[in-house]
Each structure stands twice: as C-alpha cells, then as structure tokens.
Amino acid sequence: MGGKTMGGILAVLSPSHxxxxxxxxxxxxxxxxxxxxxxxxxxxxxxxxxxxxxxxxFLEWVVPDNSASVFGLLDHPADLVRAAAVSRTWRRFxxxxxxxxxxxxxxxxxxxxxxxxxxxxxxxxxxPVSQSDSERAYRIYSNLAGALVSSSPKDSVGxxxxxxxxxxxxxxxxxxxxxxxxxxxxxxxRPSYWSSRGADNPDEPExxxxxxxxxxxxxxxxxxxxxxxxxxxxxPIYSSxxxxxxxxxxxxxxxxxxxxxxxxxxxxxxxxKDYMWTYTSPEFPMLQENVLQSFKLPRPVLxxxxxxxxxxxxxxxxxxxxxxxxxxxxxxxxxxRSLSPLFMVDISDPGGYSILKxxxxxxxxxxxxxxxxxxxxxxxxxxxxxxxxxxxxIAVLNALxxxxxxxxxxxxxxxxxxxxxx
Numbered sequence: 001m002g003g004k005t006m007g008g009i010l011a012v013l014s015p016s017h018x019x020x021x022x023x024x025x026x027x028x029x030x031x032x033x034x035x036x037x038x039x040x041x042x043x044x045x046x047x048x049x050x051x052x053x054x055x056x057x058f059l060e061w062v063v064p065d066n067s068a069s070v071f072g073l074l075d076h077p078a079d080l081v082r083a084a085a086v087s088r089t090w091r092r093f094x095x096x097x098x099x100x101x102x103x104x105x106x107x108x109x110x111x112x113x114x115x116x117x118x119x120x121x122x123x124x125x126x127x128p129v130s131q132s133d134s135e136r137a138y139r140i141y142s143n144l145a146g147a148l149v150s151s152s153p154k155d156s157v158g159x160x161x162x163x164x165x166x167x168x169x170x171x172x173x174x175x176x177x178x179x180x181x182x183x184x185x186x187x188x189x190r191p192s193y194w195s196s197r198g199a200d201n202p203d204e205p206e207x208x209x210x211x212x213x214x215x216x217x218x219x220x221x222x223x224x225x226x227x228x229x230x231x232x233x234x235x236p237i238y239s240s241x242x243x244x245x246x247x248x249x250x251x252x253x254x255x256x257x258x259x260x261x262x263x264x265x266x267x268x269x270x271x272x273k274d275y276m277w278t279y280t281s282p283e284f285p286m287l288q289e290n291v292l293q294s295f296k297l298p299r300p301v302l303x304x305x306x307x308x309x310x311x312x313x314x315x316x317x318x319x320x321x322x323x324x325x326x327x328x329x330x331x332x333x334x335x336x337r338s339l340s341p342l343f344m345v346d347i348s349d350p351g352g353y354s355i356l357k358x359x360x361x362x363x364x365x366x367x368x369x370x371x372x373x374x375x376x377x378x379x380x381x382x383x384x385x386x387x388x389x390x391x392x393x394i395a396v397l398n399a400l401x402x403x404x405x406x407x408x409x410x411x412x413x414x415x416x417x418x419x420x421x422x
Contacts, residue, residue, distance in 0.1 A: 071099055075106070077145035084138075095134045100141035107148050108218075108302035110247075113278045115353035117141065120344075122361035140358045144343060148218070148302070151337050156220050159336045161213035163260040164307065165267070167206045168197040170326070172265045177208050180332040191330075193227040195238070198324025202315045206240070206327050209275075211259065212306040214338035215345040216356075219247065219303050221296040221335045224310060227328035228290035233320060238328035239288045241314025243295060248277035249305015249345065251352030276352055278304055288316055292331060304354050305345050308334050 071094065074080045080103055084094040094100070104111040117140040166177040175195040182192060196206045226239035250257045251274055260266045279302075284295045310332065315325035344357040 067093065068097055068099070071097075072102070074103070077103060077142055077149060080145075081142060095132075095138045098134070098137065098141075100138050100145060104141050104145050104148065107145065108300070110278045110302040110304055111141075111144070113276075113304060113354065114356045115351070117356040117358065120357050120359045120361075122359075140356065143358060143360070144339075144356070147339050147342060151218055151339070153220055153300070153337075155337045156218075156335045157337070159212040159214060159217055159219070159334045159338070160210045160308075160332065161306075162211040163266075164209040164211055164257070165260055165265075166194060166196075166208050169265055170195040170197050173262050175328075176260060176262070176265070177329075178260055178262070180208065180329050183331055191227075191229075191231065193328050193330040195227070195328045196312075196326055198319065198322055198326055199315065200324060202325050204315065204325070206312045207309055208312070208329065208332065209307065209309045210332070210334065211257070212303060212308060212334060212336070214336075214340040215304075215306050216340060216343050217303050217306065217336045217338045219297065219301045219308070219334060219336035221294055222308070222310065223292050223294050223331075223333040223335065224286070224329060225292040225331040226286065226288065226290060227330040229328070236317050236319070237288050237290050238315075238317045238319075238326045239286050240312035240327050241286065241316055242283040243286050244283045244311040244313060245279075245281040245295070245297070246277045246309040246311065247279040247301055247303040247305075247307065248275050249307055249347060249354055250274060251276050251347065253347055275307060275309075276305075276354075277309070283313065286312075292333070303336065304356075305347070 071080070071083060074083060077100070080094060080099060084091040101111065117137055119136060119140060160181060163177045163181065169175055169177065174190065175193065177194040179192040180194050184192065194208065222245055224243060226237050228235055228237045258264075258266050281295075281297055281301075287293060312327050312329070315327055318325055341359055341362040344359065346355045346357055347353075348355060
C-alpha cells in the first residue's frame with residue numbers, strides 16, 4: 001500500500017482533526033477510491049500515483065473499532081445513508097454494526113431503551129423476501145433518525161391528552177387534576193384547579209401523571225401554573241419549591257392503562273410499579289407566582305410511550321384553616337411534536353420494554369386519511385390505525401368540552417351582572 005494512502009487514513013483517524021474535518025477527509029477518501037476504480041475500468045488517464053494511493057478500501061486497512069470511530073463522526077442520517085451507498089462493503093459495515101440506531105441514540109439517548117423495532121405494512125404480508133433483521137433495523141432506524149432531525153421546534157404544540165393520576169387529591173372531584181388540562185380559571189362557575197391533600201411535613205412530595213396524544217414525541221418544555229386561592233384571606237399561592245419531570249411508558253399492554261374520570265380518582269396508579277421511566281430531568285426552582293411558568297428541558301427529549309410525570313417537590317404555603325401545607329396547580333402544558341402515526345410504540349415485550357413500530361405507509365397520509373381504513377388492510381395496520389383514531393377522537397372531544405364547560409375568572413363579573421350566580 002502506498003505511503004500517501006496510509007497517511008490519508010491516519011489523517012482521518014487522527015484525534016487532532018475536528019469532526020467536520022474528519023468527515024471531509026472520509027468523504028474525500030471514498031471519492032478518490034471510486035475515481036480510481038473508474039479509471040481502471042475505463043482506461044482513464046488518472047496519474048499512476050493517484051491510482052496507487054487510492055486503489056483499496058480503507059475498511060480493509062484498519063481494525064473494525066477504528067472504522068466504527070470514523071463512521072461515528074457522521075452526525076446526520078443523510079451522511080450515513082450516503083456512506084452506506086458507496087459500496088457493498090461499506091453498506092454491510094453500516095448495517096452489521098447497527099450504526100443507524102447508534103446515530104439515533106446520539107441524537108436522543110432515550111432510543112437506547114427500545115427493545116426491538118418492526119415494520120407494519122398496510123397490505124397483508126406477501127411471501128417473505130429474504131432480508132436479515134439487521135437490514136430491517138437499518139431501514140427503520142434510518143427513517144427514525146431522519147424524522148428526528150427534520151422535526152422543528154417551531155412545530156411544537158400542546159401534547160397532553162388525558163390525566164393518568166395524582167399522588168393525592170384533597171376533595172374529589174371538585175379539585176380533580178382534570179382541571180389542570182384547561183387554561184381558563186373556572187369550571188361550572190367554580191375555581192378550576194387541582195389540590196393535594198394537606199401535610200404537616202413541608203418536604204412531602206406530590207406528582208401528576210399525564211398521557212400524551214402520541215406514542216412517541218419530542219418534548220421541548222413543560223409549563224406549570226401554581227394556583228392562587230383568591231377566595232382565601234391574603235390570596236395565598238400554593239406552589240411547590242421545585243419541580244422535576246419524568247418520561248416513559250406504561251409497562252403493561254395497551255388497554256390495561258387506567259385514567260382519571262369524573263367518577264374515578266384512579267387511586268390505583270402507582271408510577272414506580274407500573275411505569276418505566278426513560279428520562280428524568282434535573283430539578284427546576286418554581287416561583288411562588290400565579291403565572292404559567294415555563295421549564296425548558298436541557299435538551300429536547302424523546303418521550304417513548306407517551307407518559308409524563310410532573311413531580312412537585314417541597315411545599316411553601318400553609319392553609320390557615322387547618323395549618324397544613326398544600327400544593328395546588330391550575331394549569332399544565334407539555335410542549336412537543338409528535339412522530340405518530342409514522343412511528344408508534346407497542347408494549348408486548350415480557351419485560352415491559354417498548355417495541356418501536358414503523359408504518360411507512362403512513363408517510364404521505366394526512367390525518368384524515370389515517371383515520372380511515374379498508375377491510376383489505378392488514379390486521380396490525382388496522383390495530384394501530386384504530387389507536388390513532390381513538391387518540392384523535394379524545395383530543396377533539398376534550399377541545400369541545402373545554403369550550404362548553406370552562407370560563408375565565410375575568411368573565412365572573414359578566415355572569416354576576418346577568419344574574420346567573422344569584
């Protein structure tokens with residue numbers, strides 16, 4: 001092998017080069033390699049020295065660990081796909097070393113908790129085509145990586161769908177956590193908020209657990225507004241000292257998860273036992289102010305499974321009537337962007353781990369098209385389509401109920417003037 005060629009490879013592997021410089025070196029190497037091959041096939045007048053220094057594949061010259069380090073410098077899924085298209089050797093190396101999933105993990109570490117990945121086709125399966133599990137995983141995670149990097153924060157919206165449960169509720173249903181889903185300050189002409197039970201210990205924590213409107217979504221920030229009891233002397237604000245967030249999924253199969261309703265407080269919810277948390281945020285200080293406080297996460301987080309827990313840590317306000325500490329919240333928002341229905345999550349692993357489902361047929365479908373189905377569709381496609389329809393139905397129903405039942409405290413004066421509360 002020529003000295004200049006080895007020098008080029010060492011330059012790629014040298015830690016003194018920046019990732020971008022190393023990427024350029026890598027691309028330059030494979031371009032010269034392909035040029036050399038073409039020159040040999042077509043009798044081109046490429047200088048002999050160039051042909052000599054580029055007449056081989058660097059994967060054959062260095063150990064696999066060093067090769068993986070070089071490919072690991074590719075930080076965009078398009079770069080990895082291009083590298084896999086250079087030659088059969090490069091494609092095999094990318095696939096066999098699971099580099100597409102490794103890239104997803106670098107982008108969003110939560111991907112490491114996915115136990116398996118599978119593709120769901122709309123039409124019933126045809127006779128199986130010979131394809132390895134590694135090739136299928138490469139295709140799925142390459143598409144996942146593309147979806148992750150193409151998702152823009154400007155597309156983020158509120159993602160909360162339903163209330164799973166609260167660690168405690170003082171007076172149910174008048175102070176149910178369902179009230180925290182709505183921005184307005186009154187429900188059925190009463191103050192709208194959730195209240196914990198009273199505690200003598202100011203360090204006793206509370207938690208609120210929510211189900212998001214997507215199996216898998218990127219969460220950027222969470223907003224929480226403490227409640228100001230304007231009907232109590234001094235208008236006390238029942239905030240917590242700090243707040244922390246967990247994200248993950250229910251361990252049991254879909255359909256066994258329970259939620260808070262007007263008739264059921266869902267006291268059986270036990271986050272430590274029934275849920276698997278794949279992300280825990282640092283603690284954020286909460287202000288004792290009656291405003292919607294925004295807590296931006298240190299980095300965007302991939303919520304796999306669609307469950308978010310808000311941990312309210314420490315109490316700051318006593319209630320004069322019983323001299324106990326309370327935490328009260330009037331509104332919560334989880335801001336993010338969904339990757340469904342292109343990607344869904346199933347919990348059929350015996351250990352309660354998540355299984356990523358990729359639905360390539362949903363890529364070019366609108367939400368309206370996705371909620372429709374044909375009897376010719378595969379059973380698995382119908383199953384995930386039905387789940388997506390159900391989530392959309394609940395979201396629309398919640399939006400309608402908000403408009404009908406909730407009103408802002410500023411509207412109280414109008415109601416009183418109209419005699420509705422007399």
